[in-house]
Amino acid sequence: MNTTPDTAESGTGGGGPGDRLRIAYSPCPNDTFVFHAWAHGLVPEAPPLDVTFADIDVTNGMAERGELDVLKVSYAVLPWVLDEYALLPCGGALGRGCGPLVLTREPGADLTGRTVAVPGERSTAYLLFRLWAAAEVPDGVGRIVVLPFHEIMPAVRDGRVDAGLVIHEARFTYQDYGLHKLADMGEHWESRTGLPIPLGAIIAKRSLGKERLHALAEAARASVRMAWDDPDASRGYVLAHAQEMDPAVADQHIGLYVNEFTADLGEQGYAAVRGLLTRAAAEGLVPPLAADALAF
Template sequence: MATRIAYSPCPNDTFVFHAWAHGLVPGAPELDVTFADIDVTNGMAERGELDVLKVSYAVLPWVLDEYALLPCGGALGRGCGPLVLAREPGLDLAGRTVAVPSDRSTAYLLFRLWARTLPGGGVGEVVVMPFHEIMPAVRDGKVDAGLVIHEARFTYQEYGLHCLADMGEHWEATTGHPIPLGAIIAKRSLGADTLRRLADAARASVRMAWASPSASADYVREHAQEMAPEVAQRHIALYVNDFTEDLGPAGYEAVHTLLSEAAAQNLVPSVPREALTFL
């Protein structure tokens, strides 16, 4: 039976999983792929759906009893944080409406940690909408500001918007750690041997993507919708890095710090460090 997996149609995910999804990784479990945005996969994880999921690191406190964090395949890095955008430069967010992509997203968690440093301690109403709808909503005045992720970092100027703050810059400046964004998790009930095979397959798929970047081009383009090819390439270059191949001590420490700081401010349930350990 194929392993049921869900990840986003974003270029970094299709680039990373291309080889595995197309049966090119020797000995890897066959995949049954569902494409879904991160707000959807976060909900899937909380409901215990599917075997393997790409989710926000911020959702881990609610799902680690059922799922294990795999040490590879995800998104964690530097200079790749979510942005807060508005039509007016320097807009005061006190009392303003801000659109965010999922209330369980890492982007929103980083935003909440940052917003607590603002005068008055926060913003007005927060509304959740799919990330690709946020910039048009800000541009059209449906919301006052928006928290954006993915390729929006490269395209927001096309909407006439201004960057009020970079959540990644704030995170890196205050902690020194890289920015945890998206995690790959797998059901613990699959067993230790299968979890190792899944991790090995994800790592091999990453390495094969790097070894032959052009091999995944059609798959990336097929699912990148109307994204310009150069934007897709910048997206991949930003979000696929050494941490994608292996979190390593620095990656695990970044994740633990994020969840610990959030728990200390009662934003998420507390997560013991050992709960993050693979197997």
């Protein structure tokens, strides 16, 4: 995984070297689709980007250390970083029918005392899993193992862990590994709240100032709309970073995770984010949010 700036793919317009923004997002199709236009200098007036590709667990850590100007992170990490970063109202991943899955080798497995692989202890997937497990596995799961998301299904298939919590395109490919869906964290969340599922957020340094933060949000929104207007323009960029993913799976991935909430969180989106973090705080899983913590 590339975790260094990929300046060859950075934009070329929008100002001098001092104006360049350091941004990190994943090589997953939804992120490369969303940021293609901006990263290639196609968004008018948007600052050029120095892009770092990294798994979500890595970008969460970057945010906690205050690294980079703009980051794609898990919503679950927000309570630890909102003093330094502001949540942008666009560019992220939030939707319906797109929740993380718990996979096992055998259908209907009991997770009590079992080893479960997760994509990060500060990931939204793990936070949703903990809320689910509190209700559905009352005696508790066993050991939690953190693995990069693309290593989780092979680990379950090969018996190195008893179950895996998967995200991204795994919902389309897990049957290829001979695995079974034990539970859908999104279904559990939606059935209890009626709200969409918050997954990944775009955050930016508050020190950039409110005027520039609003300009960044507009750049992200414009990049999303340009991707929708001409999906073929980003295809090479998406597939080049999609880790040998089948193009049809990449298209499914984009179709599921890039939606109206990517262009603007809106009232429902903000309600979902606050609802998740408020419920998690009530369970003692994250620090409580200040009343204005999500304000932009």
